[in-house]
Amino acid sequence: MQQSTAGQPASRLGRLGGWAADHSRAVAIVWLGIVIALGALAPFADRALSGAGWEAVGSESVAARSALEARFPGAGSYALSVVVAGRRDDPALRATVARVVTVLRSDDAVSGVPVPQRSRDGSSAVVLGLAGGRPDEMVEAAGRLKSRLTRLSADGIAVRLTGPAAMWSDFNAENKAAMLKSELLSWPLTLVLLVFAFGTLVAAGLPLLLTMAGLLGAGGSLFILGQFADVSIWAMNFAMMFAIALGIDYALFIVVRFRSALAAGLSPREATTVTMATAGKAVLVSGLTVIAALLALTLVPVPAFRTVPIGIGLAVTMVLAATLTLLPAVLARLGDRINGGRVRMRGAVDHRSERFAVWGARLWARPLPYGTAAIAILLALAAPALGLRTGMPTAAALGADAGSRQGQELLERAFGNGAASALQIVVREPDAAAARSALERDRGITAVAPVERSHGVVLLTAIPDAAGLNATIDRVRDELPPGALLGGPAAETRDLERALASRLPIVVGVALGLGFLLLLALLRAPIAAAAAVAMSLLATAAAFGVARLVFQEGVLDHLLGWESQGFVDAWAPIFFFALIFALAMDYTVFLLATVKAVFDRTGDARQALVEGLTGTGRVINAAAGVMVVVFMTFALAGPIAPREMGVILAVAVLLDATLIRLLLQPVVLRLLGARAWWMPAWLDRLVPDVGPGHEQPVGEPAPGQLEPSSRW
Incomplete structure (x- = not known):
């Protein structure tokens, strides 16, 4: 052996x-x-890879899209919408519309092109390319066609592809460009920091x-x-x-x-x-x-x-x-x-780091002032998160030169500010009149298009007022006859937001529970493991408090060179919580495993804390510093979503590595003393032993010497 x-x-x-x-x-x-x-x-x-997939499985809007596709093939939310805007009665406008129809029909993903819809003043038209494939295939088709369609623009005539498929195509392109830019920024900086660290x-x-x-x-x-x-x-x-x-x-x-x-x-x-x-x-x-x-x-x-x-x-x-x-x-x-x-x-x-040895001794001597200061800072940063608003990004989150954003602006200029958020209601023929009446009565609906019929099913298209859109969707659903399905891009977004919000407590609970169990198996100390997991919530809350100030309130818009959306993306809380928690476990495991190994060897809680910080403090600082730089490079390029990702993760890692793991967590260990490492006998028998053990590696100082003697 x-x-x-x-x-x-x-x-x-x-x-x-x-x-x-x-x-x-x-x-x-x-x-x-x-x-x-x-x-x-x-x-x-x-x-x-696919640019689609942002839908709430099992929601009413997805059911509406399926029903719509079955009776009105291709007319769902991923159909390609081309806006042609020019001057009224311009002969070139009609010719351009004809060329757009030809381009759309030339692509295999387009199953058909209905009669174009004209604006009331005759200066604009919308040409619809019916979806002949899955959402991800329509996103690919938008990527193939958007340049060809834009090139049809002429003097006084603008042609732009818009809608969900075009938006995701533009987002993917901007996202890829942002990734490349971030790599060019991050690699040189990372190399310099690594040389400095090692x-x-x-x-x-x-x-x-x-x-x-x-x-x-x-x-x-x-x-x-x-x-x-x-x-x-x-x-x-x-x-x-x-x-x-x-x-x-x-x-x-x-x-x-x-x-x-x-x-x-x-x-x-x-x-x-x-x-x-x-x-x-x-x-x-x-x-x-x-x-x-x-x-x-x-x-x-x-x-x-x-x-x-x-x-x-x-x-x-x-x-x-x-x-x-x-x-x-x-x-x-x-x-x-x-x-x-x-x-x-x-x-x-x-x-080893003598500075962190001194820092550990100082925290042991005066835990309350330092712990109180850390908690006060974290709570002050977390307080704005109580007013956090969330929403799904629209084409407005893209750059001003993005075709789908320009197309949406042209569409709203010609057909009203809710034209890009049209609601699609699929209802049985006997209930069509009641459904139309409910739509016309609702104060949030500005127009209802003529009905379309297919095999006993009716499609109603309603244009909502852009203000209070979510409230309108919720209210209209309550007013429609039983069995009616409300869909469309705006409804799919609404259902997605609700699905994300409903799963947030579950994801948080599962992540915290699994993290606790893994720490428990490693440390065999339920109190220390529970405290470490609970403290991760403070750094996360503080990061989202900063996110509200930056991305919802726009306090740094002029400095950072972007325009905030007035909300934080709806997927950010649930997704970034899991990522922040996962990243924080790096430092948690490294610090606590070191402290626990020294405590098992010496039985001295003070020595364990000081030696743990001595042996890991500088490593945690260096690792966090490099990670923050990497994440911040994502905040310097691309659409709002990658910027949110970079800022929130960078702030969370910075706060977790400094105020939590190297300050508040040692203070909690100091206040708990030996109790932090208590393990009840009944739990000890149930939990598998994967801890660091008690043997002393060769060449390390004997117990009592203040050296980095942890076997970690």
Whole structure:
């Protein structure tokens, strides 16, 4: 049986690290083959992914779309709407409309083109291309056709493709451009920060190894998956972000522990085994926590929400697998050469930090003033979140030069401000008169189009007033005859918002519950685990308080160069909570596992806290700093949605790493003392033991010495 350096049987992860060290060449060859094979497919992943999927499965609006497609094929919300705007009685206008009809009919995704609808003043027309495919296929068709249609514009005549399919097509294009811009910004900054954090060029390159494995592996896997299922293009965005963030985090945790083991006099192989048996376990639990938080998102009945976690999960799995196999193989080969290319600079991450030792002692001596200040800051930032308004983004969230946004503006100018939000009511023939009467009586409906009939079913199209649109939809549904279905783009958006809001408590509860169970299994300390999970809510609430000020109130619009929507996207609270919670577990696991290991060895709560901060504080700071920079690059480019993503995640990580994990959490541990690590006997028998154990690694100081002696 393989032995640890302490003469005791090595853990499974320790044996895995030793095996990787002994077979480093084979491990490297296998990973090279995986990265080359999947990396060759990664550049084409965006072509295999879908821009649709933002609908509430089982909602009335989706049922209305299905009923409409069955009786009035192609007339659903993903039909292509082309606005032709010019001058009244201009002969060129009629000719341009004819050319638009020809272009639409030339595409296989368009099943037909009804008679164009003209505005009352005759200056504009809307040409409808009936949907002949699924929503994602219509988004692709919009991407193919929008340039051809725009080129039909002439002097005094504007041609623009608009509607949900065109909007998602434009959003995907802007999103992809934003990703490329963010990569160009983030990589140089990340490299500089990594060199600063590690202090050596060789060590700074290791996070890039994990990041590239995660990026290329996830990209290629998404391409393959996209051939068999509809996967949202958002999966690629978040997969990239998580590959970078977790690749850097995990490399920092592992490399710092490996350096510490080398400094203690261990051979490269022994150092690799000890590192994987200790820090490797923290990484594994962190990765499993991330995946558990992502699983909570699959409870949301929205296809995009059920597929985006797949992309992130693939990235996390690839990074985690590379961390547990490829990284130890490389470390064992490098040995002391990991310190090659040293760049002398203060602040480089080492295996201990005297400043954090002093900080830990200060928190132990005066916990209440520091804890009170942290809570006051977090509550002040979180207070604005109480007035948070949410909504789904419209074409107005796109850049001013986006064709779908320009088309919507032309449509509303010619047909009224609610024309882009037309409601579609599918009702049986006997109830048609009552339904039309209900629509005409409602104060929020400005016009009702002539009825369309098909095999005993009637389609009514109503133009609502843009003001109070959600209230109008809810009210009209109550007024319509039983069995009537109200759909259309605006109704689908309304149902999506309600589905997201209804699942928020469930997702929060599941994520917190799974996170608690994983921490409990690792720490075997229910009080410490519960406190850590509860504190994550403070950082999340504070991040959304900042989000309200930035994206709803627009306090930084002039400085940041964008125009706020007046609300935060409806998917942000539920989606970003899961992501923030997952990311926060990195620091939680690393800090608490270190503190717990020292406490198990010494029985001294004060020494455990001080040594825990001494050994992890600088690593947490460095990892959070790099992650914040990566996320903030997403806030500098593209439409509002990626900007929200970058700002909210960056603020949450910054607050969690500083005010929570390096201040409030140590204060809570100080106030709890030894009680933090209490474990009832009955629970001890039920929970599997995956904790750090009690053995003391070779070369580390004896108990009582204030050294980074935690086996993590």
